[in-house]
Amino acid sequence: MGYPNDILTSRAVVKHGLYAVIPPEGRVNNVIPGFENVTMSILSSPGIGAKFVDYIATFHKDGKNEKGFGGQEDIETFVYVVEGKMEAKADDETFVLEQGGYLYCPPSVKMYLKNLQDEDSRVFLYKQKHTPLEGHKPWVYAGNSNDIEEVIYDDMENVHIQDLLPTDIAFDMNFHILTFDPAASHPFVETHYQQHGAYLLSGEGMYNLDNEWMPVKKEDYIFMGPYCLQAAYAVGREKLSYVYSKDCNRDVSL
Numbered sequence: 626m627g628y629p630n631d632i633l634t635s636r637a638v639v640k641h642g643l644y645a646v647i648p649p650e651g652r653v654n655n656v657i658p659g660f661e662n663v664t665m666s667i668l669s670s671p672g673i674g675a676k677f678v679d680y681i682a683t684f685h686k687d688g689k690n691e692k693g694f695g696g697q698e699d700i701e702t703f704v705y706v707v708e709g710k711m712e713a714k715a716d717d718e719t720f721v722l723e724q725g726g727y728l729y730c731p732p733s734v735k736m737y738l739k740n741l742q743d744e745d746s747r748v749f750l751y752k753q754k755h756t757p758l759e760g761h762k763p764w765v766y767a768g769n770s771n772d773i774e775e776v777i778y779d780d781m782e783n784v785h786i787q788d789l790l791p792t793d794i795a796f797d798m799n800f801h802i803l804t805f806d807p808a809a810s811h812p813f814v815e816t817h818y819q820q821h822g823a824y825l826l827s828g829e830g831m832y833n834l835d836n837e838w839m840p841v842k843k844e845d846y847i848f849m850g851p852y853c854l855q856a857a858y859a860v861g862r863e864k865l866s867y868v869y870s871k872d873c874n875r876d877v878s879l
């Protein structure tokens with residue numbers, strides 16, 4: 626880095642509690658105990674008004690977390706491999722995750738991560754408080770988004786969705802990937818209670834957040850708070866695609 630060679634500007638926008646766009650060039654690194662040889666940046670957190678924490682983490686050669694991530698009796702965790710090759714363990718079950726691979730760990734199950742290659746591997750990491758439902762318990766679940774069928778979204782053949790976790794009522798949230806062909810868009814501007822943390826995997830778009838349109842692209846991160854208006858048009862020549870979290874299967878508590 627060093628001295629700037631131009632006026633300091635940023636595409637980042639942060640409206641606490643409402644939405645945030647956090648592009649890679651403004652992110653700072655955070656030391657998180659337990660992660661070794663890993664460059665981590667905290668994205669969403671309660672500090673921005675989110676009820677979950679998202680991180681983007683670059684595991685360098687020998688990068689690992691041997692102490693375990695999550696594992697508390699009320700915390701669930703999720704990891705998605707943006708690029709590279711990782712070993713991910715859920716207590717003593719081991720998974721090898723390549724690009725698109727992911728692992729969900731329910732409460733009380735620790736996640737252990739290790740880079741399996743000499744080059745960097747990058748992951749999108751998440752934790753949140755699980756809302757239990759009597760008689761139901763979510764379970765360890767791993768997969769790869771490249772193996773999941775893309776389903777037509779809201780009757781529009783140029784938009785597809787993938788559900789990464791089981792649609793079982795035991796789960797209080799899911800991760801999805803939405804993919805828009807160039808020029809595709811949402812069918813309407815959404816207004817909903819649920820929050821999202823979205824990591825852009827490819828392409829470029831114009832995103833409407835609280836009725837402000839802003840350009841976004843691959844590697845940007847977007848936080849959408851409760852009731853934040855939201856919709857996008859894909860622009861450019863590549864598909865706009867992002868992985869994001871969404872709560873489900875629970876009533877709102879008062």
Ligand code: UGY
Pocket residue numbers: 803815821849855856871
């Ligand atoms: O599932 C969703 O709410 C999703 N369509 N939201 C979004 O893409 N901003």
Ligand code: MN
Pocket residue numbers: 815817821855
């Ligand atoms: Mn939404």
